[in-house]
Amino acid sequence: MSSVNKQNASPDRKVELIDIVIDGKTVQAEEGSSLFNAIKWTGVELPAMCYHYSFSPFGSCGLCLVEVEGKKNNVRACTAKVIEGMVVNTQTEKMVDAQKAAVAKHLKTHPLDCPVCDKDGQCELQDMAYDLEVYDIKEGKRKVIPEDTRAVALDFNMERCILCGQCINVCKEVQLVDALCFYKKDKAKHVGAHGGETLDCEFCGDCLAVCPVGAIVNKFSKYTFKPWQLEKTETTCGFCSDGCTLTLETKAREIKVVTSELSYTSKFGFDIEAGDGHGGICVRGRFGFQYVMSDKRLTLPQVKNNGEFLEIPWFKAMIEIAKRLNDIKAAYGGDAIAGLISGRCTNESVYLFQRFMRSVLDTNNIDTAARYGHMNSVLALQETLKIGGATISLQELALSDAILMVGSDFTETNPITALRVKASMAEYGGKLMVAHNTETKMLKLATLPLQIAVGSESHFIQGLVKAVLSKGLADSDFIEKQPAAYTALKSAVAQIAETVVSEKTGLEWEKIEEVAQTLALSKRGVLLWAEDIVSKTGAYQNVQRLIDLALLCGLFRKKGAGILPVCEENNEQGAVDMGAVPEFLPGQISFDLEDERQRFESAWHATLPSTSTKRPGLSLPEIIEAAHRGEIKALYLVGENPLGTLPASMKVREALEKIDLIICQDPFMSETAEVADYVLPVATFAENEGTYTNIVGDVNRVVEAFSPRDEVRPDWKIFSDLSKNLGHPIQYRAVEEIRAEINTLVPGYYRQDKTMQIGDLSEDFARHVADRYKTEESKNTDTTITLSLQQSLYHSGKLSTHDENLMEINSKNFLQISPADAEVLQAETGDLINIKSAFGQLEVKIEVAEALPKGLVYYPIHFNDPPVKDLMTVEVDAKSKTIYFRSIAVTLARSASLDLKVIASEKALQEEEKENKEETESSAKAEQT
Ligand code: SF4
Ligand code: SF4
Ligand code: SF4
Ligand code: FES
Known part of the structure; x- marks a missing residue:
């Protein structure tokens, strides 16, 4: 029997197992890992309320007490580290008494308002008291703290908080958001946003999921159920392509809450492997369930x-x-x-x-x-390698040693798969390189942040291909097996000038070389691309170049390495696989293959x-x-x-x-x-x-x-x-x-252990390489502002806009604009501005967003009020027939109503000044008389 910590279990790391004795049995455990895990492996379930497999032990609840020979005091197993020769006793009378005392201590300050608590019947404090037979609840001092209901989606009931710290840790170590902390107010310790401000976070609800008691409450369903009344159905989320497993908890045909593995599997019984997810879901999956019961649903033909x-x-x-x-x-x-x-x-x-x-x-x-984007990836991959999707698993993504992400705002579009990327860096020591026009959340976290100029993606990718080749980093296997393709690529990129790449992208050539080197020398590199590649002009060729890059870096050959072309909707990949496109029969089989047609x-x-x-x-x-x-x-x-x-x-x-x-x-x-x-x-x-x-x-x-x-x-x-x-x-x-x-x-389609069969490079590959490396000009100039339709974390297509919960969390139909552009317009968040393209103009409210560079404005693609989409032009890709309409050049101007607002506020100011003056004069007069 052996126990290894998930944390830091990178495939590159050698795990040293040592012998320790637990309750008289010799077991093997990883040196330095949590003693709690080692004990769990022996089958002993220690009481615990603050330990969780997903993040570092905190040691606050004082329940997991054990005796370690040679130590005078009881030891908290979760924070204690396994060391050679350790002899541990978990079941002695003294330990059980100490555990009971710890539970009794919590109960003394707990409100015990179980009848109105949503956690009643599912509460870990109740369970601990019951399991340890703590029947005699001593008189204590109940905390009196008003419930904090300021945030959307989540309420904080600090009377019930046992200060275990799990909510803070999951947010900080798994989400890498760090939105929560302990703070003091009126002599009491609270959990909430930093500085006691109103919580304004991603609302993933992980903190709600891990809270062992009813201290964090789902605002949308509180007081409407008792956990034991709910029927649980494990299913797959219907929003994004992450395809998270979630549990619909229903009462009388109504979804009351949506939970996931994270809510139920904490310290007990879940033996996860390195690279596994943490079992959580995102804001859309957790709170976006109201639309199912909406009275706006169609009910009859x-x-x-x-x-x-x-x-x-x-x-x-x-x-x-x-x-x-x-x-x-x-x-x-x-x-x-x-x-x-x-x-x-x-x-x-x-x-x-x-x-x-x-x-x-x-x-x-x-x-x-x-056809709005992903077909570019499918068709280009089919043309080159006879594959039509990602070549890695989610585990492999988490265990990758280098990830290059191009044109993806991954935390917004695929927040749960994004956590695997975060884990690759934070838990397993991988390098994360993020290329994007804006300072996305992922770009801020990246080991190599690469904020590239708007519209320069093609230059960036071509630069990378050139850098791999010019630095002699191309995969030797590729050179040996595909000499014609290698020679064609080399000659195609010869004309690419490093200075032009730097000038267009805004990145120094050395930086491009560093990225190329990191990916090419990686053992388990992953190349990920998404909406800002596949749904914008030139996508098909950009995907082809990304495939070139992956081939040159050996990503299709190395075990654990691969590509991840991101698609948007929950079953977009499946819709193509099932043949809902004219090009393919089910199984991505070419529609014109005679034998297959007959089948x-x-x-x-x-x-x-x-x-x-x-x-x-x-x-x-x-x-x-x-x-x-x-x-x-x-x-x-x-x-x-x-x-x-x-x-x-x-x-x-x-x-x-x-x-x-x-x-x-x-x-x-x-x-x-x-x-x-x-x-x-x-x-x-x-x-x-x-x-x-x-x-x-x-x-x-x-x-x-x-x-x-x-x-x-x-x-x-x-x-x-x-x-x-x-x-x-x-x-x-x-x-x-x-x-x-x-x-x-389509034999094997449902098999979960399928491995991607990558075909041979197409014969035409070498012949067509030169076409995609012809010199091209960026369309954008300094004088242009680019409007881009983007996705938001809180929504998924238009479906989520039918959901009252998600609309309450976020329904901002604001145009996001950089501080620099806002300054030029002398406008601020909430102001109306006029936006004009060659196809029309309209007025829209703005929100100043620090992440955006000058010259780029975003509008959420989910909203049509005002109909910003109607400012866009449409381009159809000659090869993939994909429709591009997410980006266009616009001009911005102060709207007449904004000027009117300014005039009105100036007038109001003048009137106020006049009134103040009159008041002062009249009181002076009164004083004189
Ligand atoms: S909802 Fe998610 S992001 Fe917000 S505080 Fe909780 S864990 Fe952090
Ligand atoms: S709110 Fe819940 S999870 Fe957070 S510290 Fe309190 S009891 Fe623990
Ligand atoms: S919207 Fe996507 S990330 Fe969120 S729970 Fe659903 S499948 Fe998972
Ligand atoms: S102190 Fe170890 S589980 Fe809380």
């Missing part, structure tokens, strides 16, 4: 009649929709039908959708949200849409173009809302007006649903069964917490019903049957 929506029974809606689809197919052929499905649906629903569209409606015009045709008992028609299948921008031309007669939208997402310059409304039949399947009425002919209410993740595929390709289970409300149905059932009404029944009794079918057609 609706049909448009004379411009008004009327409710309609399901069977009638199915018959009508099927008839109209059949008529359109008969009159115009399958090419006149198109479908878009969101990256939020389960794999099983996406699979069925594409099967339905292809085999029943005879169309390959299908696309998904990955699917025979499984589906149908003929696939032809590849010899004038078009092999339309992508999202092509569907909208075809609709403009009047060629699309029916559009089936599943969770997609092009009107609410795409800029006005794409004229989506005009395109939709030319379509005869629009079907919208959504949990909520959306901008696009408003113009649809049929609106079908669908289940949310909490009412659904199936799987989601996360950022690294793990397939995670989605489990129904309660059956769909009202008349709501899961997506897959609707496709199945429609297929029956269309005369081509594709029927399943349960999601498991769809899963079994996917497993047959």
Whole structure:
């Protein structure tokens, strides 16, 4: 038996195990590790309230007392370190009495307001008292401290606080946020924000999860349940691609709280391995559950009649929709039908959708949200290496010795995977290099922060490729096995001038070389790229260059090394894997591979849409173009809302007006649903069964917490019903049957231990290398301000904006602007300014953000009020057909209303001065008389 500390367990570190004796048994433990862990390995559960596997022991609760031979006083096992020859006794009468006394001491000052405490029945202090049989609660002095309800989401009840410090430690050591501390107020010790200010943090709720008592309280659900009344359903979060496992705790079809492993697994029984996550979830997963119960949900199918929506029974809606689809197919052929499905649906629903569209409606015009960016990564990786996603696991990410992150604001988009990156640096000693235009939270933490100029990503990446080659750092295996590719790359980058790279990026060449060297010489390097690469102009080529860099650094060859192309929505990767794009059948199999087509045709008992028609299948921008031309007669939208997402310059409304039949399947009425002919209410993740595929390709289970409300149905059932009404029944009794079918057609998709099969470098690789290293100019100049649509930590697409809890935490539809630009405008946070692009202008409130450089302004992509997206232009990538609309040049000006405000405040000031003067004069007069 042996015990090793997770902390510092880097794969590079040799662990020394030594013998110690615990309760008469000899065990092996890591020298210097916590004695608590070593004892736990023997099967003894010591009482404990302040120890947690995720962070350093604090030793405050005084419960984990043991005897160590040679020590006069009792020893706190959590803070004691294992040393050679130690002899420890845990179960002596003296120890049990000491543990009892420690519990009794806590109880003396505790309010014991259990009847109104949310933790009642799940409280560690109650458990300790019960387990240690502390029945005689001595009269003590109760602390009287008013509850601190100033923050959003969390209330602090300091009467109940046992000062264990876990909340502070999880925030500081796991989140690396450090938002909490102990502070003194009115002679009492409090936990809260530094300086006793109102807490304004990331609201991940980890502090709430680890609090052993009811001192930190969930504001959104307090006093509404008792823990034992709640039914627990372990499922997968429906927001971002991190795909966290979470537990929906429900009472009578209502989600009361969302918890995760962190809430339940502390010191007891959870033997984690190095690189494992801490089991927490983020603000979206923890608090964004209200939308499931929202009374704004769609509950019955609706049909448009004379411009008004009327409710309609399901069977009638199915018959009508099927008839109209059949008529359109008969009159115009399958090419006149198109479908878009969101990256939020389960794999099983996406699979069925594409099967339905292809085999029943005879169309390959299908696309998904990955067309907003992630398809660049998928297609470039497929073209080069025949892979279509990340090549590392989350554990490998945490244990990496060097991570280069390009174009990612990772703590905002993927806060829980971001913790693995933080752990790689803070716990395992890895190097973190972050290249971004703004001073992101990750960039601030990085070992090598690289704040590069706006729009210089391509120069930065090209510079890195050049530096690896010019410094002779290229992977010897790559040089040996791919001589033509190596020579082509070398000659392609020869013309790149170091001075130009430095000038464009704002980084010294030596810095570029340092990054290149760190990644190339790493043992387990990881290259991560995200939205600011894949959803902005030139993305496809930038991804190709990043793949070049990874090849040159041996990242596809070294064990534990790899790439991580980040996608946004919870099942964006799965939607591509399941074939909801015209390029691929399920399994990312090329749509035009004859053998594979036959395999699917025979499984589906149908003929696939032809590849010899004038078009092999339309992508999202092509569907909208075809609709403009009047060629699309029916559009089936599943969770997609092009009107609410795409800029006005794409004229989506005009395109939709030319379509005869629009079907919208959504949990909520959306901008696009408003113009649809049929609106079908669908289940949310909490009412659904199936799987989601996360950022690294793990397939995670989605489990129904309660059956769909009202008349709501899961997506897959609707496709199945429609297929029956269309005369081509594709029927399943349960999601498991769809899963079994996917497993047959895409063998191993659900296997959790799959290893990525990286194909050979394509033959064309060397031939096309030169194209992506041609000299190019940055589009931005000093006189331009760039507006960028960005994601926020508190939201996920538009879905989260339907959630009252998340909107209460953050609904700031402010334009973020640098202090320098604010100064030029003489404006401050809350002021209205005018923002203008070549496509329009509007007024928007600003927020001054220190992290932004001069010349860059951000607007949260989640909000359309004001419709800042309509200032954007749209560009379609010639190769990947991806739509770029997140960045544009703008000018900013003080708004007329801001000037009016200033005039008004000046006037008010003058009037006040006048009044003061009159007052002084009149009191002087009064004194004289
Ligand atoms: S909610 Fe998260 S970030 Fe905020 S104080 Fe608690 S642990 Fe820290
Ligand atoms: S608030 Fe909870 S976790 Fe924080 S110190 Fe108090 S008891 Fe411990
Ligand atoms: S939103 Fe993402 S990071 Fe947050 S809990 Fe859900 S899956 Fe995890
Ligand atoms: S002092 Fe060791 S668990 Fe609290």
